Amino acid sequence: MIRRISIVCTFAALLLLAFSMAQTDAQPGTVKQIVPGAWFREGDIKNLGHCNNIIIEMKDYLIVIDANFPSGARLALEAAKKVSSKPVKYVFDTHHHGDHAYGNPVWTQNGATTLAYKGVLDEMKRYEPRRWQETAKQRKDVAELNLPTAEPPKQTFDKSPFILRDDTREVRFYYFGWAHTRGDGFVYLPKEKVLCTGDAVANGAYNYMADGNIGNWPTVIRQAEKLDVVHVLPGHGAPAGKELLDGQARFMSELYGAVKSSVNQGKTLEDIVKMEGDKLTSTNIQLSAKVKNWVGDDLAGQVKDTYEEITQHKPHGDLPH
């Protein structure tokens, strides 16, 4: 009996632990200290389209992770001024998407150097100025900058990891391969065991896959998982623990596996997603409860992207889109 109670208690404790570790409630607009000298500002993705920002304090300056959209850049700059009087010296673009990099001019006008893995620059050459100009039609903060195209990062590196280090802290910038984009950069604080993932890892149903390499995505995350990590700070959604990496990798693997098996059974795209006009409305692809944190309204769209990648034998980002 005692043994049984203790098993039940252990199970309940594990459940409680799992619950407390996974999907902490979203708190857009808040700034919280993750470890001494590193703060997380949660972007309001739903209303403002903003990504998350991380502020890292060095001995004489600050590093900000992600430039955000211009309006998000201003909010992050304000947050940085509140937590420290040191200047922002570097702003790291985790990738080229507008909600992570279109704020670059705001930061450089404020004296910072924008920094990225060289793949970010290559992606901008590939997709700009088309996306900038399309976004400027929809977003006032982008239009108001009155620029013809996205501002590329001022400094890039191609050897991973690139390291910034002083007496107080070491910050490593990694490239592990093509997951969300060809430029996905991760930022790692080895002493504090903090990992900033950009959109290669999201906490919630925020995975945009059109520019991605869906089949390779889990491999990239498994590389990041080899690091000694306690805090995972995603590109969108709330901060979490290391289990977020495994969950995100599983979601990608399950999705890819489920679509692949449909393809192997000879199913067409119309067999697995429902379309009304050119709008995707639903899918009959089912994933396990373990990955429900990543499943949202866009699952049918993600299934379509995965189907195209598998049947056209190319990473989705290499297909015309």
Ligand SMILES: [Zn+2]
């Ligand atoms: Zn993105």
